[in-house]
Amino acid sequence: MSGEAIEYKSGTHQVNIYTTVLEISVNKWITCAWGGTMDKYAVMHFKWKFDWDKLKNQGIDKFTGHITVSNSFNTMKIDVKLTEHNLVFIAQFECHNNYNNMFAPSDQNDTILVVDGQKLHVNKTVSKLVKFDVRAYINFLPKTRLNMCFQFLSYHSEYFRALFSSKGQVNEIPIDGVFFEDFALLLSTFYPNPVFPTDKTVETLLEMASCFEVSSVINIIEYHLMNNSRISSEKMLWMADKYVMPKLLEMCIRELNTLEKAKKLKQSDEYENLSDGTKAKVLDRIMDFI
Known part of the structure; x- marks a missing residue:
């Protein structure tokens, strides 16, 4: 069996933050369970775990080869060396267009x-x-x-x-x-x-959408920032103000509910770039809990 090629092509699977195991396959007495998740930055995190006890019992001590992952935009090739001490492989895959x-x-x-x-x-x-x-x-x-x-x-x-x-x-x-x-x-x-x-793309998209008057893109970004983003609240408030995202602006001001948060905003670089109208709303909000 030494040198014999073992090939397997999986099905097509959708990956999101809830997926875990995507497929379990058996080929030539090798079992592979693989899965993946996607984070909020559109990066996919994959894991392959192999079980080849039956072949080890026949004197096989290692396998070498590669795993290829692809989507509509990109392809990634991962070199694999499978031994009894190296049964799990992990890789990240960015969805570039x-x-x-x-x-x-x-x-x-x-x-x-x-x-x-x-x-x-x-x-x-x-x-x-x-x-x-x-x-x-x-x-x-x-x-x-x-x-x-x-x-x-x-x-x-x-x-x-x-x-x-x-x-x-x-x-x-x-x-x-x-x-x-x-x-x-x-x-x-x-x-x-x-x-x-x-x-990673929201600032560029906001600038471009504002320049070319594409309001639908700004609406999509507003939804992303309100529900899925890890951007700081200070920067988010500035973006909501500059690019006129009223729902996001209201959320950011509503979440400004302690003096500590207010001081952090006042000390941030973004604060000086806020409009007078937004600064007035921030002050009104602070007065609510003083």
């Missing part, structure tokens, strides 16, 4: 946006709906099922609506003053298959 594939030419696209010297093939019409279940994103509220509908660029944004109207039938439209990765990140949140914000 391949924007070149996401915005590649297709018969559904009718416009090319040229950003930072690179081309994004998009659809400017409002005729097609993209539906998704928010549970595919949050997975943190399993009893909540919300359906949201997104239409394409000219529906989402006054900026794009005016831009496409002014350009008429021009096929290539330059977008100046932004980086390709930042602009593609903005588009990917609603077109063509929604990719949702993480704590």
Whole structure:
């Protein structure tokens, strides 16, 4: 049996913060139980545990090979050396988007946006709906099922609506003053298959959504910050103020319920950048518990 290849391809599984064991397989007397979870930063944490007692009894003392993990955007290869002292393998897998594939030419696209010297093939019409279940994103509220509908660029944004109207039938439209990765990140949140914000991307998304007047993206980010974020309350308050997220602003001020929290906010860098109106709301809140 020495040198004989053992191959196994698992099924496709959805990973969220509640998943544990995804699959248990037996192949050539080797049992492998593997599972994974996804954290709030869209990083998947996988674990593979092997049991090969039957083969060890036949004199096999090690296996070498690799495990390949992939999703729609990325592929990761993990080298594995299996011995009696090394039966568990752990890996992290980040869900990066391949924007070149996401915005590649297709018969559904009718416009090319040229950003930072690179081309994004998009659809400017409002005729097609993209539906998704928010549970595919949050997975943190399993009893909540919300359906949201997104239409394409000219529906989402006054900026794009005016831009496409002014350009008429021009096929290539330059977008100046932004980086390709930042602009593609903005588009990917609603077109063509929604990719949702993480704590690592919210600031860039907020800046881009504000610049290009995409209110739907700001609403999605507000939900993320209110329910799934680990960003500090001081920074969250500043973002709620700057990018006009009223529900988040109300939550941040409501949670400002001790003098210690008030002092921490006053000493933060974010406090000086708050608007006068928000500072007044903070003061009113402090007066409630003095």
